[in-house]
Amino acid sequence: MRNIGLFIFLITLFLFQSAEGADKKSSSGKEVQDKRSIVIKAIESAELHAKSGKTKKAITELEKIIETAKTCGDESLLAKTYELLVEFNHKTGARKKEEEYTYWLNLIKTAAEKKQLEKQSRKDELEMSKLREQTLNAEWVKEQTEEELNRQTDSLRKTKDSLDLLDLKNKEHLAQIDLLKKEREIEDLKIKEQESRLKNQELVIKEKDARHRFITAIIASLILGIITLSILAYVIYKNLRQKRQYSDQIEKQLGVIKHQHDNITNSINYAQKIQNAMLPNESSYEHLFEDSFILFKPKDIVSGDFYWFFNVNDGDDRNEGGAENNKVIVVAADCTGHGVPxxxxxxxxxxxxxxxxxxxxxxxxxxxxxxxxxxxxxxxxDKNDNKDGMDMALCVINRKDKTIEFAGAKNPLIVIKNGELEHLKGDKHPIGGSQGQAHRDFTKHTVSYDGDTHIYLFSDGYEDQFGGPESKKFMVKNLKDLLLKIHREPFSKQKDILNKTIEAWKGTKEKQIDDILIMGMKVN
Known part of the structure; x- marks a missing residue:
């Protein structure tokens, strides 16, 4: 009951929104406020009646203002109205009314939870988009930084080579200076020895001064060169240090991005728990079909493929003993897109x-x-450009008449009996989607069975998977050949073979491109 309610509530919510839009065009804000006041007063009056023991009168008064509560623009007042109706009908023993109002109350709560999930999904998509952009920017900056570091490293290496060469020249110059000093000492001795002989003292002094100026100029040049190289080395060192600091900042930013990615992944994992809780239990499927399997491999954490089955006998106790109670309905569906959408x-x-x-x-x-x-x-x-829909294979197994009735929206049904495979194709149009027909008719196929008959329903994810030595699609023909080859194996082994086959086909080079779903069962 709770599982089927979401759509009814969506229809009701759409009517509420349409009614609100009409009211906004035809009524003033004061009229909406008056409706809220009427609902609030009715609720207060009903509570007073209930306290004084007039529970039925309280119920009557609340039922009168249900429509007003739906159009007053305040879903909390509508929820309060249903809560009181559930409480008062429980007191009077009106079980059907209590169940009815409990159902509508649960719809409101389910809608609120769905809105929250959709809001979170849109937020996660936005965060993921920002994350991708930040990651690309960070990678680009990192590449530019690495290129700059490489250029600086080459420059530093060249500078080091220059310093080594200059050091060698400095050593040569120092050797020359030592040589010059020795020569000067020798010359000084010669001057002293010849001082008494030389008549022109000024010539000797000028010669000594010239040599002294030459040595001083060489020493000054060496000192200036060393200072210049020291300044250049300091500038290069400072630039390298700044680059390292910038690289550290990039690494820190990447850590923040990883944290955001982890938060988004945790949110999607929680969505997976909700989806798994919604899908029927696989053990119930095995209870209906003792020989069966479900191979379910979402591409991402959550899936656009889903399976569904319904035992008419469990769902319709009012038809006990009738022909309908021998029917089981099985569905394999593939919705537009994958992941959260x-x-x-x-x-x-x-x-x-x-x-x-x-x-x-x-x-x-x-x-x-x-x-x-x-x-x-x-x-x-019919009012917007939404193109979402689903492909589906649906079969009804009638165990009394021993027939399999099938209808498909693009997806087929495979039936194997007496070692022969029959491929029942679905109609070419999907459920919903981009085709604009308001009404679509689907074809019903009927197959009788006598003895063991194997049935397989699946989405297109398995056959469309790329892989193999030439990186091509697996194709539906290969899937049919594989099913015919393994259909006599135990169903648990069939599931294992199908899983290992597609994993080997995909290999390590290809990624899974879509959700994969295959359902198999034997009727006898």
């Missing part, structure tokens, strides 16, 4: 299927027709 579409499809069978529609082609109409209505595809 696909998972949201899977929730819509899952709840709409529950609503349709709740209204006792058990014919496969009629279920698809009704599902198409409700998807278009839920997504308002």
């Amino acid at each position: 696909g998972a949201l579409m899977s929730m819509v499809g899952y709840n709409l299927l529950n609503m349709i069978v709740y209204n006792k529609i058990y014919e496969p082609h009629l279920i698809l027709t009704e599902l198409n109409k409700n998807v278009r209505s839920a997504l308002q595809q």
